[in-house]
Amino acid sequence: ENEAAPALVAVHPNHEFVSVSIGSDIRVFDLRDGSGVKLVDGDGGHRDSIRSIRFSRSGKLFVSAGDDKLVKIWDTITWRCVSVVVSEKRVNSLAISNDERFICFADKFGVVHLVDLRDYKSSDSFPINKKAVPILAHYCSIITRLEFSPDGRYIVTADRDFKIRVTVFPEEPLHGAHEIQSFCLGHTEFVSCLAFLGNDRDGLRLLVSGGGDSTVRLWDYASGS
Amino acid sequence: GMAALPRKRFYRARAHSNPLSDSHFPVPVSPEEFDYSLHYPGHQSGDSKIEFADVGCGFGGLLIALSVMFPGTLMLGMELRDKVTEYVKHRIEALRTTHPSQYRNVSVVRTNSMKYIPNYFAKGQLTKMFFLFPDPHFKEKNHRRRVISPQLLDEYAYVMSVGGLIYTVTDVEELADWLKSCLDEHPLFESVSEDDLAADPVVGLLTTATEEGQKVARNGGQTFPAVYRRCF
Numbered sequence: 001e002n003e004a005a006p007a008l009v010a011v012h013p014n015h016e017f018v019s020v021s022i023g024s025d026i027r028v029f030d031l032r033d034g035s036g037v038k039l040v041d042g043d044g045g046h047r048d049s050i051r052s053i054r055f056s057r058s059g060k061l062f063v064s065a066g067d068d069k070l071v072k073i074w075d076t077i078t079w080r081c082v083s084v085v086v087s088e089k090r091v092n093s094l095a096i097s098n099d100e101r102f103i104c105f106a107d108k109f110g111v112v113h114l115v116d117l118r119d120y121k122s123s124d125s126f127p128i129n130k131k132a133v134p135i136l137a138h139y140c141s142i143i144t145r146l147e148f149s150p151d152g153r154y155i156v157t158a159d160r161d162f163k164i165r166v167t168v169f170p171e172e173p174l175h176g177a178h179e180i181q182s183f184c185l186g187h188t189e190f191v192s193c194l195a196f197l198g199n200d201r202d203g204l205r206l207l208v209s210g211g212g213d214s215t216v217r218l219w220d221y222a223s224g225s
Numbered sequence: 226g227m228a229a230l231p232r233k234r235f236y237r238a239r240a241h242s243n244p245l246s247d248s249h250f251p252v253p254v255s256p257e258e259f260d261y262s263l264h265y266p267g268h269q270s271g272d273s274k275i276e277f278a279d280v281g282c283g284f285g286g287l288l289i290a291l292s293v294m295f296p297g298t299l300m301l302g303m304e305l306r307d308k309v310t311e312y313v314k315h316r317i318e319a320l321r322t323t324h325p326s327q328y329r330n331v332s333v334v335r336t337n338s339m340k341y342i343p344n345y346f347a348k349g350q351l352t353k354m355f356f357l358f359p360d361p362h363f364k365e366k367n368h369r370r371r372v373i374s375p376q377l378l379d380e381y382a383y384v385m386s387v388g389g390l391i392y393t394v395t396d397v398e399e400l401a402d403w404l405k406s407c408l409d410e411h412p413l414f415e416s417v418s419e420d421d422l423a424a425d426p427v428v429g430l431l432t433t434a435t436e437e438g439q440k441v442a443r444n445g446g447q448t449f450p451a452v453y454r455r456c457f
Contacts, residue, residue, distance in 0.1 A: 109369070111376070137376035139339045161340060162254070167379075176375065178412055180383040183343045185255035224348075 005049030005066065013059045017076065021050040026064055028079060039074070041081040046070060052105070056096045061117075063103055065091040071105050071115065071132070083128045085115050095146040095155070102173060104135070104155060106143035112136045112157060114173050135177045136167055145194045149205070149221070154181055156207065156221060158191035164209055166221045182224030189213035231315040250335045256347045264332035265299055266321075275299045275346065278384075279355040280338045280372060285313035286435035287357060289320065292331040294426065301345070302333035310335035339372060346384040353427070354381055356393045358437040361400040371400075375407055382413035385455040390417065394431040394450040396441045401449035414453040422452055 008021045017037065019028045024046040028037040039045065048067035055062050055076070065071040071085040071094065089107035096103050103115040113132035120128075141159035148155055148169065155169045155177060164184035167177045189212030197206035197218075207221040219225065253259040261268040261275075277295070279288050282302030291300055304310045313333040320328040334345070359372045368374075373381075373393065381391060391414065393404050408414045422428050432438045432448045441448055 134376075136379060139377060139380075141340070163343070165343075175412070178379045178382065180348075180379055182348065183255075183383075185344065188254060 005051055008050065008053050010053045010055055010062070012055050012076070013057060016059060017055075019053055019055070019062060021053050021064060024048055024050060024066070024068070026050065026053070037079050039079050039081070041072070043081065043084065046072065051090070051092045052094045054094060054096055056100045057098050058100065061096065061100060063094055063096060065094050065105055067091075071103065073103070073115075073117075073130075083117075083120070083130050085113075085130045085132050087113065087132065093143055093146050095148055097148050097169075098150070098152045104146055104148075105132070106146055106157065108142060110138040110141040110143055110159065112143065112146065112155075112177075116174060133174055133176075135173055136165075138163065138165065144190060144192050147194045147196065149207075150196050150198060154221065156194055158194050158209060158211075160190040162187040162189060162191060162211070162213075164191055164194070164207075164219070164221075166207075166224065181222060184209065184217075184219040184221060184224045186217055187211045187213050187215065230319045231312050252336060252341050253344050256343075256345055256350070259345055261299075264301070264334075266329050268299075273299060274350055275301045276351055277301070277353040277355070278303060278338075278342075278346065278351055279357070280342075281305070281356065281359060282313060282333060283309060283357070284436050285316055285333065286438075287355060287430055288313070288331050288333070289316070289328070290430050290434040291427070292328050294430075296327070296330060299330050300332075302331070303336050303338045303345075304333060305335070305337055307335055339377060342380050342384055348383055349386040351385045352389040354385060354389070354391045355431075356391070356404075357431060357435055358395055358441075359393070359400070359404075361395070361397045363399075368403075371403065373404055373407055375411060378407060378411045378414065382411070382455055387455055387457050389455040390425075390427075391453045391455065392427065392431055392450070393452070394438070394448055396446045396448050398447075398449065401451065404449075404451055408451065408453045413455060413457075415456045417452040417454050422450075425452070428452065 010019045030037050046068050050064050050066035053064045062074040062076050067090045069087045072081050073083040075082045091105045094105040101118050104112050106112050111134050114135045115130050115132050138159045141161045143157050143159050145158045154166050156166050158164045166181040168179040191209050191211040193210045195208045204220045205222045207219045210216045276298050277300035279302045282304050288302045362370045395401050431450045
């Protein structure tokens, strides 16, 4: 049941760093001078396979999470772990809101949890333990990808049961994301990847998905068609 | 000749089914792929869609009563247990034979409603959803298997039209408290007034139409109905 974690790659939005996770290890390379970066974590890093890594939109934050049920938030100036969120279950995917105020992660039961970073200041000098709040779920499904729409109004979640769900991301998400905008249904196998096509084109909000049925599908995600 | 109604004793199944185990049954990829002509004789494409869903329909008592009360409305029962689904299928077939032109608006599917409701129904399609005597799943660690939960209510709200009604009833007080709490806290549902309940002919069916409801009445048990409206 517990497959070995594949190596993951994440690239800093301004190409300052490349990060690779292998097993429970994170390696970061500074592309500006070609040096390896030393990560600082009083907790000794992740203790089990890492399942998801991402840079935030501006690159100032890096987030890693996995089978040790920990979500670690790193400041990419100092490469210090500045916050740890403890999940009840193993974490398999995560996303960071475009404005960098929220992190969402999915656990193995298909529950998406939200971490509120609105009070985070990079000047804080000690790692803060943050609590996560459940905001939505795909019942008994493994969520393979989470993404925020380019305008930040929606959060899209894809699962192994062929479904893509588009949910309104509310102003105050701590109370949950209850309003489903659409389902994009058509895949006949697990959905493994999602990408947005920039901003609206001709009034269509475009999302591309791919999955185990060997198809790539284009959706107007506001309507699900 | 006469179509005999199926005998329940040949279809008995355990009351509790594990919604987490992966039974194998076909699921439509999307609501557009659901074959109406298979379930509703004479249905043409472009005709109206299903409006009532009975989630965990059991032996079909509620569906049969609703079929007669709302002859112009299409309704679907959803049931996880294979044998019980077969019973309801045969019951409907028998009733269609003995009452030609009736019961053509009701059908049943074997499925897991907790995973596949959006596969059957499009956004805002349903005007009524029923959850009669749901499994209480008493143990704390099994609460997440309850058919009504804060997260699943998101999906039920999605398939319901604004103004549509969700009907629940249970004889387990602890579950009644849970249902009320989940529905009260969900921003897309509001409770229905006593006056509206009194005026709704469906409410009476919650406790009388089903085998489960009749059993509770026979044993002198108390029932706790709760009806909520899908609001904006």
